[in-house]
Amino acid sequence: MNGERLDLGRVGVWTNHLDTFPIAVALQAAVELEDLGCPALWLTETTGREALTQASIVLGATRRMTVATGVATIYGRDPVTMAQAQRTLAEAHPGRFLLGLGVSHPWFVEEVRGQVFGKRVPSMRSYLDRMDTASFGPPDGGKEAPRVIGAVGPRMLALAAERTDGAFPFCVPVEHTRRTRELMGPDAFLAVEQAVVLTSDRERARALARSYIAASLPNRGPVLADLGYRLELDGPAGDRLVEALVVWGGLAEIEARAQEHLAAGADHVCLYVIGAPSDRPPLPEWRALAPLFG
Incomplete structure (x- = not known):
């Protein structure tokens, strides 16, 4: 978008854990994560906090x-x-906010939000068109955020490569990363989520x-x-799918x-800890992963 390749470091964190704790606890965890050397924290938007508000607070x-x-749904806010919001956060925190956009899921859009879920790619393209022509926001900052x-x-x-800085695939194997790089070309930014069980x-x-x-x-x-995986979770085929999508061990x-x-x-790879106890943020797990950050 602005001619410069994004640099978020090689390994960061994606989490949905912070949504389940009081904001003071969530912020304390985010501050410690930064102190551990994490270069980038990806925040979700599902049934917890509104994504851009939480990003601003963090x-x-x-x-x-x-x-x-990772990601803010296009059905949660009109494009203007x-x-x-993006331009305001970019102005207030130069170089520190990245907007990840997504189309969410039909159930969230229609059953929870009461909206009509449109065709994915045309809906995103139209949304980007309207974002790009929005004249509102800070007078001097954020237009190329x-x-x-x-x-x-x-x-x-392909739309991500054409119209944005890049893409953020979630829950995909290494083969998908390789194919995505070939499809998007060498210049697009590519961040991938990787689920881990310690x-x-x-x-x-x-x-x-x-x-x-x-x-x-x-x-x-x-x-x-299309990548050759059978969509089942039992037996040898299920084991193969599990091993491809989730890494476990030390x-x-x-x-x-x-x-x-x-x-x-x-x-950039953002690690998502699964299996952490629900009564605390995953700080012990993040501490264990800290040697990989940066």
Whole structure:
């Protein structure tokens, strides 16, 4: 968008954990994550806090770390409001906010928000058109603020390369990263999410992974099938899918998977801890992962 390749560091964090705790606890966790050396924190938007408000609060509590939305749904704000918010955060925190946009899921859009879920790629293209022509926002800042699209399928990835700084695929194997880099070309920014389970217990890791994958399959099925995976979670085919989408073990295993994504063309890998206890932020897990940050 602005002619400069985004640099978020090689390994950061994606999380939905902060939404479940009081804001003071969430901010304390974000500050410690920054102190651990994490270069970028990706925040979700599902049933918890509104993404841009939470990003603003976290940016205000931290000093160096990039805060990204991973992702803010286009059905949550009209495109003019999204542009205003992005430009305001870019002006207030230069170089530290990245807007990740996504189309969300039909159920969230129609059942929760009471809107009509449109065709994915045309809806995103129209939304970007209206963002780009919005004349509102800070008078001097933010017009070229960076943005990426949460994209998995080839048409949405192509749109991301054409109209934004790049893409943020979620719940995908290394083969997808390699194919995405080939499709988007060498100049687009590519961040990928990688789910991790910090345990040596194989059965526990696989049970957690299956639950995580089951929630993601509806939007990933065609892409995974095209990559040669069978869309089932039991038996050898299920084991293969689990091993491809979730890495478990210790630091060495997680570092190896992150390096595979980077070698396949990713610029940035954000690690998503699954299986952490629900009564606390995943700070012990983030501390264990800290040697990979940066």
